[in-house]
Amino acid sequence: xxxxxxxxxxxxxxxxxxxxxxxxxxxxxxxxxxxxxxxxxxxxxxxxxxxxxxxxxxxxxxxxxxxxxxxxxxxxxxxxxxxxxxxxxxxxxxxxxxxxxxxxxxxxxxxxxxxxxxxxxxxxxxxxxxxxxxxxxxxxxxxxxxxxxxxxxxxxxx
Numbered sequence: 001x002x003x004x005x006x007x008x009x010x011x012x013x014x015x016x017x018x019x020x021x022x023x024x025x026x027x028x029x030x031x032x033x034x035x036x037x038x039x040x041x042x043x044x045x046x047x048x049x050x051x052x053x054x055x056x057x058x059x060x061x062x063x064x065x066x067x068x069x070x071x072x073x074x075x076x077x078x079x080x081x082x083x084x085x086x087x088x089x090x091x092x093x094x095x096x097x098x099x100x101x102x103x104x105x106x107x108x109x110x111x112x113x114x115x116x117x118x119x120x121x122x123x124x125x126x127x128x129x130x131x132x133x134x135x136x137x138x139x140x141x142x143x144x145x146x147x148x149x150x151x152x153x154x155x156x157x158x
């Protein structure tokens with residue numbers, strides 16, 4: 001496996017995912033903003049949070065790229081379709097487990113049960129992140145499958 005390339009290719013795949021997600025936001029397909037969600041974990045200023053969150057998202061993308069690379073190495077092959085399958089699993093866990101749990105640990109996301117006294121400034125994603133728009137699950141699926149495809153194409157066994 002291209003262990004030397006995982007970091008570079010992880011950066012390429014994460015950049016592609018982030019660019020596609022930003023394009024989907026600008027097109028009005030979703031309101032989810034991963035850099036904002038991540039950045040507001042550490043700062044309440046939304047502009048600063050987007051910058052901090054962008055780098056947190058890149059770091060997370062590198063970590064996931066390492067996991068994808070390890071999986072390709074275990075399988076002794078990297079293909080676009082294995083990458084797409086890993087991307088599907090990745091987004092499935094994110095939409096059904098990770099994002100719905102976020103209000104429990106995030107200081108600025110309201111819970112589903114938050115009342116009018118809540119000082120949270122971000123709404124909870126909900127199951128499949130549907131609170132950020134009906135097309136959000138599809139957008140998230142497309143960009144994460146694309147992430148996996150990019151890694152599957154670029155990471156070749158040695």
